[in-house]
Amino acid sequence: MSNKIYPVDAAYAAQTRITRAQYEALYAESVADPEGFWSRIAQRLDWIRPFTQVKDVSFAVEDFRIRWFADGALNVSANCLDRHLASRGDKTAIVFEGDDPADSRRITYRELHAEVCRAANLLRNLGIGKGDRVAIYLPMIPEAAVAMLACARIGAVHSVVFGGFSPDSLAGRIADSQCKLVITADEGLRGGKKVPLKANVDEALTRPGTTSVETVLVVRRTGAPIAMQTPRDRWWAALVAEQAAECAPEAVNAEDPLFILYTSGSTGKPKGVLHTSGGYLTYVSYTHECVFDLREDDVYWCTADVGWVTGHSYVVYGPLANGATTLMFEGVPNWPDISRFWQVVDKHQVTIFYTAPTAIRALMREGEEPVRRTSRQSIRLLGTVGEPINPEAWEWYHRVVGDGRCPIVDTWWQTETGGALITPLPGAIDAKPGSATLPFFGVKPAIVDTNGAVQEGACEGNLILTDSWPGQMRTVYGDHERFIDTYFRTYPGAYFTGDGARRDADGYYWITGRVDDVINVSGHRIGTAEVESALVAHPKVAEAAVVGCPHDLKGQGIYAYVTLKAGENGSEELRKELVQWVRKEIGPIASPDYLQWAPGLPKTRSGKIMRRILRKIAENATDQLGDTSTLADPGVVQNLVEQRLIRA
Numbered sequence: 179m180s181n182k183i184y185p186v187d188a189a190y191a192a193q194t195r196i197t198r199a200q201y202e203a204l205y206a207e208s209v210a211d212p213e214g215f216w217s218r219i220a221q222r223l224d225w226i227r228p229f230t231q232v233k234d235v236s237f238a239v240e241d242f243r244i245r246w247f248a249d250g251a252l253n254v255s256a257n258c259l260d261r262h263l264a265s266r267g268d269k270t271a272i273v274f275e276g277d278d279p280a281d282s283r284r285i286t287y288r289e290l291h292a293e294v295c296r297a298a299n300l301l302r303n304l305g306i307g308k309g310d311r312v313a314i315y316l317p318m319i320p321e322a323a324v325a326m327l328a329c330a331r332i333g334a335v336h337s338v339v340f341g342g343f344s345p346d347s348l349a350g351r352i353a354d355s356q357c358k359l360v361i362t363a364d365e366g367l368r369g370g371k372k373v374p375l376k377a378n379v380d381e382a383l384t385r386p387g388t389t390s391v392e393t394v395l396v397v398r399r400t401g402a403p404i405a406m407q408t409p410r411d412r413w414w415a416a417l418v419a420e421q422a423a424e425c426a427p428e429a430v431n432a433e434d435p436l437f438i439l440y441t442s443g444s445t446g447k448p449k450g451v452l453h454t455s456g457g458y459l460t461y462v463s464y465t466h467e468c469v470f471d472l473r474e475d476d477v478y479w480c481t482a483d484v485g486w487v488t489g490h491s492y493v494v495y496g497p498l499a500n501g502a503t504t505l506m507f508e509g510v511p512n513w514p515d516i517s518r519f520w521q522v523v524d525k526h527q528v529t530i531f532y533t534a535p536t537a538i539r540a541l542m543r544e545g546e547e548p549v550r551r552t553s554r555q556s557i558r559l560l561g562t563v564g565e566p567i568n569p570e571a572w573e574w575y576h577r578v579v580g581d582g583r584c585p586i587v588d589t590w591w592q593t594e595t596g597g598a599l600i601t602p603l604p605g606a607i608d609a610k611p612g613s614a615t616l617p618f619f620g621v622k623p624a625i626v627d628t629n630g631a632v633q634e635g636a637c638e639g640n641l642i643l644t645d646s647w648p649g650q651m652r653t654v655y656g657d658h659e660r661f662i663d664t665y666f667r668t669y670p671g672a673y674f675t676g677d678g679a680r681r682d683a684d685g686y687y688w689i690t691g692r693v694d695d696v697i698n699v700s701g702h703r704i705g706t707a708e709v710e711s712a713l714v715a716h717p718k719v720a721e722a723a724v725v726g727c728p729h730d731l732k733g734q735g736i737y738a739y740v741t742l743k744a745g746e747n748g749s750e751e752l753r754k755e756l757v758q759w760v761r762k763e764i765g766p767i768a769s770p771d772y773l774q775w776a777p778g779l780p781k782t783r784s785g786k787i788m789r790r791i792l793r794k795i796a797e798n799a800t801d802q803l804g805d806t807s808t809l810a811d812p813g814v815v816q817n818l819v820e821q822r823l824i825r826a
C-alpha cells in the first residue's frame with residue numbers, strides 16, 4: 179500500500195463543479211435524504227410521465243424489492259438523442275476510430291438520431307416489440323451504439339455479447355433470454371486480424387435452445403464473403419436505409435428492463451444481469467458528469483468494448499445522455515504500433531481518457547518513449563476501471579501519460595452496480611495511488627468480517643453496500659431467487675459485492691480483489707466454474723479445479739489443475755489441446771495460463787475441493803498451505819507442490 183497522497187491540483191480545484199466541501203455536503207444529504215436527493219438528480223432526464231415515487235427498497239430477503247422512480251415513464255433513447263437536437267444537433271456524438279488508422283468518421287447528434295430512428299423502425303417492422311430480447315454481437319463500430327439505442331427506443335431489451343466470445347457462449351446467452359433477433363457483422367477487425375462473427379452466429383444457432391431467433395441482421399464491416407441463409411439472414415444497411423428517419427419513442431416505465439448483460443459468477447453459468455431504465459440512466463449520466471467533471475467541449479474516450487458494462491454505461495449511455503462527444507475505438511492499444519492510444523488522443527484531441535490497469539501495465543512494459551513521442555496535451559483527466567491498479571502503474575500513468583498534470587479517477591464498480599460507486603471526484607478528493615478513495619453520492623459501503631459484523635474505522639474485510647442506489651441491478655434474468663441468493667443472503671440486509679477491501683484511517687477504500695470464485699483476468703470476469711466445466715467436457719478429463727494466480731500483465735491469470743481419466747497421459751501436446759479447447763468453448767479470454775496435471779485434488783472428507791490450498795500452490799506460497807489435516811488424502815498436496823508451475 180502506497181501512502182503517497184496526490185492532493186487535488188489548486189488550479190483544478192479553482193474551476194471544479196464539486197469541491198471537497200460540496201462533496202461532503204452533498205454526500206451527507208444523499209445518505210440522510212436519498213429520496214430528496216435522487217428526486218432532484220433525476221430531473222436531469224426528460225420524463226414522459228413524471229414520477230411521484232422515488233425509492234422503494236428493501237434488502238430483506240423475505241420482503242425484497244428494489245424500485246426507483248417506479249411510477250415514472252421515459253424513453254432512454256430520447257434522453258440520449260432527441261433532447262439534444264435543439265442545442266447540440268450539429269455536435270459530434272460519436273467519433274469513430276477504426277482499427278485501420280485511415281478509417282475514422284464523426285457522427286453528429288442529428289445524424290445519430292436519424293440512424294437510430296431508422297433502425298428502430300426496422301426492428302418494429304421485423305416484429306420486435308416492447309420487452310422482446312435482441313442479441314447484439316458486434317465489433318466496436320457505431321452500429322453497436324445504434325443497435326442498442328434502437329432497442330431502447332422501442333422498449334426492446336438488448337443483450338450485448340462481447341465479440342470475443344465463442345459460438346457456444348453466444349448460444350448459451352441467446353438461449354437463456356430467448357432472443358428473437360441477432361444483430362451481428364460479417365467479420366470483426368481488431369489489430370489487423372479478422373474475427374468471424376457471422377460464422378460464429380451461424381454455429382451458435384445450430385445449438386439447442388436457440389430456435390427463438392427469427393432474424394439475423396448483418397452489418398457489412400469487412401466485405402468478406404459470408405453465407406446468408408434466407409429468409410433468416412438480412413443485410414442491415416439495405417433495410418435500415420429504407421426506413422423513415424423519424425420514430426416516435428415508446429413510453430417505457432422506469433422499472434422496465436433496458437438491457438441484460440451476462441457476467442460470470444462464482445457458480446454455474448454466467449448470469450443475466452438485468453438493468454432497468456429510469457434509475458440506470460439517472461445514475462450513469464450523473465456519475466459520468468461528476469466523476470469526469472464533464473464539460474461541453476470535452477472529447478471523451480473510454481477504451482472499453484460495448485460487450486462489457488463499462489462500454490454500456492460509459493461509452494454509450496452516460497456520455498450520450500449528457501450530450502457529450504464519445505469516442506468508439508475498434509482496435510487495440512498496440513496496433514499498428516505501441517503508440518496507438520496516444521496517436522488517437524492527438525488525432526481527435528481527446529480531453530478525458532478512461533482505460534483499464536491491464537492496458538496501462540502492458541504499455542508501461544514498452545517504456546516511456548512510445549508515449550513521449552506523442553503530444554497528449556489535450557488530455558486533462560485520466561481514469562481507470564476494471565481491477566485494482568498497482569501503485570507503480572498508477573504513478574506511471576500519472577507521470578508519463580498525464581505528464582504529471584492530470585488527475586486520475588480510479589473508479590470501483592461492477593456489472594451489477596450499473597455505474598461507479600467508489601471513486602474520486604477530480605476537483606474534490608485527493609488521490610492515493612491504488613485506492614478508489616471515497617463513496618459516490620448515495621452509496622453506503624461497509625466492511626464486514628467473515629461473521630458479518632460491521633467493522634469501524636481502519637479495517638479490512640468483505641465489502642458490502644448497506645443501501646440501494648438507482649443504478650443497481652434489479653434481478654438475474656429469469657432467476658430472481660438466484661439474484662437474492664447470490665447477493666443478499668450472505669450478509670442479511672446488505673448487498674454483498676464479492677470483493678474484499680481495506681479502509682484506512684482517512685476513510686479511503688482499497689479494493690483487494692474478489693473473495694469469491696471469480697477471477698479477474700485483464701479486467702474481465704471469469705468464473706472458475708465455467709472454466710472447470712469447459713475442461714471436464716473434454717473426453718480425456720476426469721476432473722478439474724481452476725483458481726486465480728498472480729500475473730504481471732493481466733492482474734490475475736488462470737491456473738488449472740487437471741486430473742485425466744485413467745489410462746490418459748499428461749503430455750505437452752494434450753496440455754496445448756486443452757488450452758485450445760477452453761479457448762474454443764468459452765473464448766480466448768478464458769484460456770488457462772497454467773495447466774498442471776493433478777493425479778488427485780485436495781478434498782475434504784465430504785468431497786469438497788479445498789481451493790484455498792490450490793490458490794496457495796498457484797501463488798507459489800507453499801509455506802502458507804495452512805491446515806491440511808482435514809483432507810481426505812493429505813498426500814495429494816505434496817505431489818501438487820512438487821509439480822507446481824510457478825516458482826519465482
Ligand code: 6R9
Nearest residue numbers: 563564565566588589590591592593689692
Ligand atoms: C466495471 C467492471 C467487477 C469487478 C469488481 C472488482 C473489479 C472493477 C475496480 C475493481 C479495484 C477498481 N474492479 N473496478 N477493483 N479497483 N477500480 O469492471 O465490472 O466486469 O463486473 O467487474 O472488477 O473486483 O468486483 P465487472
